[in-house]
Amino acid sequence: MRRRDVLLAFFALPVLLAGCGGDEEAVRVDLSRREEPTLRLPPRAVTYAYLPQYAHTVSYERHRLLLDYLARATGLPLRQIFPDTFEEHVRMVERGEIDLSFSNPFAYIRMARSGARAFARIIEPSGKPDFRSQIICRRDNTQLRSLDDCRGKRWMAVDPSSAGGYIYALGEFLDHGIRRRDFAEITFAPGPGGKQEKVVLAVFAGTCDLGSVRDGALDILAGKIDLGQIRILAESKAYPGWVYAARAGLSPEITHKVAQAMFALSMQRPDDAVILQTAGMRGIIPATDTDYAPVRALAEKLDLDTATEAEE
Structure with missing residues (x-):
């Protein structure tokens, strides 16, 4: 058996050598000229969070269509995230982990202490920009x-x-x-x-x-x-309604793009109406920090410390 294997290898050698043509030019590789590959990271997603007043599944379903619309309208990569508690939501905005916050007015005036600023507020299902x-x-x-x-x-x-x-x-x-x-x-x-x-x-x-x-x-x-x-x-x-706020340090260009896309939504257009009604609102309008002065006055009257969680 061993002699046969040797013979087979001997006769196969010319076939293998024929595959290496002697007339092919060698390719010179200049190792002194190298280009280091660079890791191309995708752009960081703009994070969006809904204060968790409802179950996460409800929050997702209510705002999924709105986020899809905003991503298309602005060209920004948007990602909805889900804090477990009101307190966690506030802290994540303060740490810069939530870029765009949709929250109640009291949570907003707490976040404003760390530099978050209101840029939009909603028309409630009642048709008014306030709620009770x-x-x-x-x-x-x-x-x-x-x-x-x-x-x-x-x-x-x-x-x-x-x-x-x-x-x-x-x-x-x-x-x-x-x-x-x-x-x-x-x-x-x-x-x-x-x-x-x-x-x-x-x-x-x-x-x-x-x-x-x-x-x-x-x-x-x-x-x-x-x-x-x-x-x-x-x-x-009735007090001012739910508010959109941008965290401290978020690019004004991002805030402007998102705000303009929000303000363009109209209940008069059927596709927009579905987006707004699913999100539990009838429109989105401009807002400023001063719109929430009545909430600050109420917190002061109740002796609530807006720097920390409200007293139990």
Whole structure:
């Protein structure tokens, strides 16, 4: 067997050598001339976050069409990110991890202390650029007929930094002479995201006597619970609506492009109407920091420290 292998190799050698033509010119390689390859990174995405008043899936579905539109209209790479809590959202804006923030007014005035600036605000589903807090209870709760009856009761609010879900309601109670110490307890919706829904569900289940949510929050649970069992006990005064803010240091060119694309949306165009209605708004209009002076005045009246999380 070994002799046969040697013979086969001997006869195959000329065939292999024939493949190496002697008339081919050698290619000189000049190793002194080298070009180092460079790593081409894609442009950093512009991050966009919706204050987590609802579950992340709701936040995504509500703003997915809007982000797709903004990316097409501006040519910017946009990416939606999902903070778990109101506090995390505020801190991420302060650290520069969220470029474009969509938040309630109280969260905004906190972020403004680190240089974030309002550039747009929404027309609410009501058709107005403001919104209210709704104080809710079970319809069959005969002990609650007016705000005065809330003394000594258990109140669940959305979050210490929630405007419609806590602070506007707190202001309404104070206007009626009811202070935080007058409640048996004040608790906040647990866990990340979905906090508005959790308040409504807690009231529905009877685990608290009353709750506070922003107007429009009840609609999120339509078809999931019997909303006929929920009664709106009172509403707060109206305050400026939700706001778009750019973090400190974000390129003014980016802010301008996004703002102009937002302002171009119109309920008069069917495609735009779908985008706006899905996002829970009827339009987007210009805003400035001074538009939120009433919210700062309310925070001062309630003795809330806007530099840190609101007192519980």
